[in-house]
Amino acid sequence: MAKPSSRGPAPGPTIIRQLAHAAGTPLPASSPSVPDRLSEWFDWNRAVALQGALDGRLPPPEDGIPAFDAEQQAECMQARETLAASIEGMEAQLADADLDACCRQYQSIQRSLQAVAGRLRGRLRDMLAQGEPARARLAEVDALLEQVLGPRESFLLAKIPQLLKQHAGRTGSTGETTTGSSTTPHHLAFVRHLQALLRSELELRFHPIDGLLAALRPH
Secondary structure, eight states, X not given: OOOOOOOOOOOOOHHHHHHHHHHTOOOOSSOOOHHHHHHHHOOXXXXXXXXXXXXXXXXXXXXXXXXXXXXXXXXXXXXXXXXXXXXXXXXXXXXXXXXHHHHHHHHHHHHHXXXXXXXXXXXXXXXXXXXXXHHHHHHHHHHHHHHHHHHHHHHHHHTHXXXXXXXXXXXXXXXXXXXXXXXXXXXXXXXXXXXHHHHHHHHHHHHHHHHHHHHHSOO
């Protein structure tokens, strides 16, 4: 008789734990299964579309799509490094900034993360669709998942600045004085908290890109 697996559920993205901590909300003891969660987000029409992406006829390959090569992979790595550098630069840029300025800078970098990751993901998916049927089908599934899950993801991530404002108001963690200047220890800790969240969002947004890159690399 086979022994039941003792492995627990796969840990969720780091950003979930960070936000739960900021909100003072305990995480559940166990995470819902992926199929159960997806069933809440897929209506009947989207479920039929997913079935078609998995089993249906594939669309013909588009013309003019470049082949994946080392240059394409290097561009993805460079884009990720550039975004990471913009996050690291926040500490100096926000040294004397007030709470609203901090949140505006957070939102600006968020928009960059979304735009760059979306562009790279779409281009890698187009390249994948030019390959063998199994890869082309993976591209179809990824396109549908982005269509279904992308708006929900963006909506939830866009709420983070407001959550941070509430957290700062409860804890006084911005370190602002009545004159609006920043007291270094608390303000620096707040900015570093923003950076940690953005690093986690960067990782979250690049998870699909990493998967597409893995599928495109020769095996």
